Amino acid sequence: MVGFKGQNHPQQTDKRGALDEVDGRGTHPDTFNPLAERFGGFDLDVAAAPCNAKCARFYTRADDGLAQDWNGRVWCNPPYRNLVNWVAKAWHEFNIGRAELIVMLLPANRVEQGWWQEGVEPYRDRPGSPLKVEFLRGRLLFIRPGQTEIGPNERPPFGCCLLIWQKENAS
Numbered sequence: 001m002v003g004f005k006g007q008n009h010p011q012q013t014d015k016r017g018a019l020d021e022v023d024g025r026g027t028h029p030d031t032f033n034p035l036a037e038r039f040g041g042f043d044l045d046v047a048a049a050p051c052n053a054k055c056a057r058f059y060t061r062a063d064d065g066l067a068q069d070w071n072g073r074v075w076c077n078p079p080y081r082n083l084v085n086w087v088a089k090a091w092h093e094f095n096i097g098r099a100e101l102i103v104m105l106l107p108a109n110r111v112e113q114g115w116w117q118e119g120v121e122p123y124r125d126r127p128g129s130p131l132k133v134e135f136l137r138g139r140l141l142f143i144r145p146g147q148t149e150i151g152p153n154e155r156p157p158f159g160c161c162l163l164i165w166q167k168e169n170a171s
């Protein structure tokens with residue numbers, strides 16, 4: 001894969017911290033809009049900046065979405081640097097009944113890591129569990145801050161998945 005290098009993998013961020021321009025990549029409308037339609041719209045984007053917010057209500061890094069209440073139907077494409085905290089927060093907000101739906105877009109190439117092995121794998125797609133995982137086809141496009149056009153070879157070199165917390169998932 002030419003032109004797109006992994007840049008916020010833990011082996012890199014441990015040494016020099018995460019890069020804002022990588023953390024700030026927005027979900028492309030071609031990805032987001034069908035999901036918003038499928039799930040009946042989202043009320044709140046919990047990890048955003050004004051340039052990439054997907055809902056009228058959103059939390060930025062300054063707000064710290066991890067320290068706020070997640071109400072209603074929640075969209076979350078979190079920064080990749082501390083996924084364990086975002087998954088734990090989603091469980092908390094869903095379990096206490098504040099969030100009625102959470103859809104989280106995540107990289108699908110880190111499933112060997114602790115946040116997945118402890119926060120996702122034991123619960124996903126199990127009878128009675130509210131958490132469902134969908135592995136997405138192809139490589140998604142993301143939009144960098146300030147970018148309107150996406151150039152060739154700008155798809156990330158990994159697949160993505162959706163984590164969906166929803167009462168109807170339980171069976």
Ligand SMILES: C[S@@+](CC[C@H](N)C(=O)[O-])C[C@H]1O[C@@H](n2cnc3c(N)ncnc32)[C@H](O)[C@@H]1O
Nearest residue numbers: 024026027047048049052059060061064065077
């Ligand atoms: C991968 S981008 C997703 C952007 C957008 N919400 C979307 O789906 O298109 C993650 C965003 O979360 C923001 N962010 C980073 N830390 C955050 C925090 N603690 N609370 C809320 N937002 C945060 C970043 O600035 C960035 O804009």
